[in-house]
Amino acid sequence: MPLFREGGPAGLVVDDPWLRLADDAAVPADGMVLVSFGRWRAARAALLARRGPVGVALANTDPVEALGPDVSRFDLVVLHFPKFSDGRAYSQARLLRGRLGYQGELRATGGVLQDQIPFMLRCGFDSFESDQKGFGEALAKARTLFSVVYQPTEDGRAPASVLRQRVTEVVPVR
Amino acid sequence: MPDTHFHRPQHFYKYDDYDRTLVAERVEQFRDQVRRRLAGELTEEQFKPLRLTNGLYLQLHAYMLRIAIPYGTLSARQLRQLADISRKYDRGYGHFTTRQNLQLNWIKLEDAPDALAALAEVDMHALQTSGNCIRNVTADHFAGAAADEIEDPRIWAEIVRQWSTLHPEFTFLPRKFKIAITGSPNDRAAVRVHDIGLRLWRNAEGEVGFEVIVGGGLGRTPMIGKTLREFLPKKDLLAYLEATLRVYNRYGRRDNLYKARIKILVHEVGVEKMRADVEAEFAATRDGLLGLSDETIEAIARQFAPPDLPARPDRVGAVERLKLEDRDFALWLKSNVAPHRASGYAIVTASLKPAGAPPGDASAVQMEGLADIAESFSQAELRVSHEQNIVLPHVAVEDLPAVYRALGQLGFAEANVGKITDIIACPGLDYCALANARSIPVAQRISRHFASLARQHDIGDLKIKISGCINACGHHHVGHIGILGVDKNGVELYQISLGGDVDFGNTALGTILGPAVTADRVVEAVDSLVATYLDLRAAGERFVETFRRIGAEPFKDRMYAAL
Structure with a gap:
């Protein structure tokens, strides 16, 4: 599946350096491995003992709070959209970024379509697997699609309610 | 348009450049989405949630555009523009709905972006009037004028409107989500039959805050909302709403369309568990960025400052x-x-x-x-x-x-508000792809039968509500007389219920009387119910009060005997 990264080369697919490990596959001693949430819970000590970076992939029903003490140990968290219309992972993303303070790569997989990008960016996603035509171009423009937002979220953009209080701020011209 | 319309002082929220920019950018985004749909780059399945969150519904015969009228408040200039849009892009009329919206029933897909751009010219939109997102917020239609009001609920409805507009976390919820707000002890916003109902009240310390009611709703599984929070300080409103929506987004059912509303979640986990989850989430966010500062509240409240009404005589x-x-x-x-x-x-x-x-x-x-x-x-x-x-x-x-x-x-001076011919009816099978039966013709027949104003006033307050299917857009569950259209082997039949009510403190779902009746007997059935009431009412008793006192049996026996 083509992978795109926010801030990556405009419109272009990037390489995926991560090895996605099946739950019954042996864990290589080094290299970047991505494991399921279940495997992380079962083999946490062994995974931390190895040399390479580790990432975790969550189902949208997995309790993201359980990663709390460990978030700084991950370089990648993958959240899944079984269908584009199933929005549970938006909440998981915001909890990871906002509540748990996760700083690494946050990737969306599954039903990932270009019209969701503005919402995903606002919830803290920064990489995307999508085979939709035009996805990369849309990603490059997604940050500028809406110059005004109403909600404070983990992307740190100042919502309109805050801008209105800053009288010195230049108001965008219609 | 003459300049005078532009410069009339407005006594409700006025868009600033931020609001205008956002709505304009949204129109352009939708224009591109429509273009991609027409070019075949988007499938109908992919396009559907995009058009729905822009108010565009696919009905039986054509697209329908549902225009948001936030908290039901309109300027004369906006209404003129709506008339204009209905003429230019539709058939010169519109339908005002039970959610304070306006529906245009004959929109062409390729015209929709232009219609939305025309709305944006008068600071209006059709955002989130459909789809599985937080819908257009409703409020008491007498807000800012009612004699019994504690505080203008539209201030809060506007704060919620902004927070919910393009909310990145809550655009793909399990199902639609409706919020209603009232600022009066006499609830005119039906807050107990919404996903979230907010009721402003003053506590013993003299502080005004919200009772937060969750999990009410009509539809297939009608439920009266339960109190989630007795008293919520006003500054915490958005943090509390966000906490509730987050719990719903994560745990609401998605396996069955008909069990996906928050009322089912509340019903299945119980209100205590729901409350514990929401309070835990709220405790983690309440001191965050969603807290409403006095300045923010004040800035919005100022825009709803009542008009300066010079003293006029009371008795003329x-x-x-x-x-x-x-x-x-x-x-x-x-x-x-x-x-x-x-x-x-x-x-x-x-x-x-x-x-x-x-x-x-x-x-x-x-x-x-x-x-x-x-x-x-x-x-x-x-x-x-x-x-x-x-x-x-x-x-x-x-x-x-x-x-x-x-x-x-x-033709709008009929003295029938609150009376038997002030009927709520959904569009029904004349327009709607979901309907099992027609609603409008049934309403029209009842309305003609009871046309005499003297008779209507003698009958007194009586609310008839008609839905053409169990999705209950006509709110039949809470009609004093509720009429539900059902389809039985291709025949349109009507199930009749009694005793529904949305008045605060008396909110109740109607009792189904018995077997459904055919379309040509609905008027006789209603006539019989009214006759029973007139015979048995105590002095000063309204229809629904008589029903509460004597129960369904006397109504039922006489009605079926008459058919």
Whole structure:
């Protein structure tokens, strides 16, 4: 599946350096491995003992709070959209970024379509697997699609309610 | 458009450049989405949630555009533009809905972006009037004018409107999510039958806050909402809503469309567990960025500052004389005119239910007529009520005869507000792809049968609500008389229930009387129910009160005997 990264080369697919490990596959001693949430819970000590970076992939029903003490140990968290219309992972993303303070790569997989990008960016996603035509171009423009937002979220953009209080701020011209 | 329309002072929220920019950018985004759909780059499945969150529904015969009228408040200028849009992009009429929206039933997909751009010209949109997101927020249609009001609920509805607009976390919820707000002890916003209902009240310390009610709703599984939080400080409103929506987004069912509303989640986990989850989430976010500062609240509240209404006489000779001369006017004063908090003023409800007409419809000419009346007599402001009528919120008592005459010329001066012909009906099988049966023709027949105003006023307050299918857009569960269209082997039948109510403190779901009746017997059935009431009522007792006292049996026995 083509992978795109926010801030990556405009419109272009990037390489995926991560090895996605099946739950019954042996864990290589080094290299970047991505494991399921279940495997992380079962083999946490062994995974931390190895040399390479580790990432975790969550189902949208997995309790993201359980990663709390460990978030700084991950370089990648993958959240899944079984269908584009199933929005549970938006909440998981915001909890990871906002509540748990996760700083690494946050990737969306599954039903990932270009019209969701503005919402995903606002919830803290920064990489995307999508085979939709035009996805990369849309990603490059997604940050500028809406110059005004109403909600404070983990992307740190100042919502309109805050801008209105800053009288010195230049108001965008219609 | 003459310049004067632009410079009328507006006594509700005015868009600033931030709001305008966002709505304009959204129109352009949708224009591109429509282009991609027409070019075949988007499948209908992919396009559907995009068009729905922009108000575009696919109906039985055509696309329908559902225009948001946040908290039901409109300026005369906006109503003129709606008339214009209905003429240019539709068939010259529109339908006001139970969610204070306006529906245009014959929109072409390729015209939709232009129609939305025309809405944006008058600071309006069709955002989130459909789809599995937080829908357009509704509020008491008498807000800012009612004599019984504690605080204007529209201040909070506007704060919620902004917070919920393009909310990145809550655009793909399990199902739609409706929020209603009332600022009066007399609930005119039906807060116990919404996903979240907010009721402003003053506690023993004299502080005003919200009772938060969750999990009410009609539809297939009607439920009365339960109190999640007895008293929520106002500054915490958004943090608490976000906590509730997050719990719903994560744990609401997605395996079955009919079990996906928050009411099912609350029902299945129980209100105590729901409360514990929401409070835990709220505890983690309450001190965050969503806290509302006094300045933010004040800045929005200022925009809802009531109009400056110069003192006018309370008792006017001309009004008293006309009351004696014109019996219909006297009845109209009783049913369609409500007390205003400013002395010498009144709140007038224009009935969009003239005898035999489809409830809630208005032609472009009628919309313009209403805009004229609002400009001359009501501070250029109007409201859409969830009972599908139009409210003129600030009318001087001495202008009542002139307003009555002007409304009469539009056909909107029927003295029937709250009476048996003030029927709520969904669009039904005449328009809707979901319906099992027609609603509008049934409403029209009942309306013609009970056309006599004297008889209607003798019958008194009686709410008939008609839905064409179990999705209950016509709110039949909470009708004093509820009528539900069902389909049995291709025949349209109507199930009749009694005793539903949305009044606060008395909210109740109706009791189904028995087997459904055929379309041609609905009028007789209603007539029999009314006759039973008239025979058995105690002095001063309303229909629904008689029902509560004597139960369904006497009504039922006589009704089925009459059919």
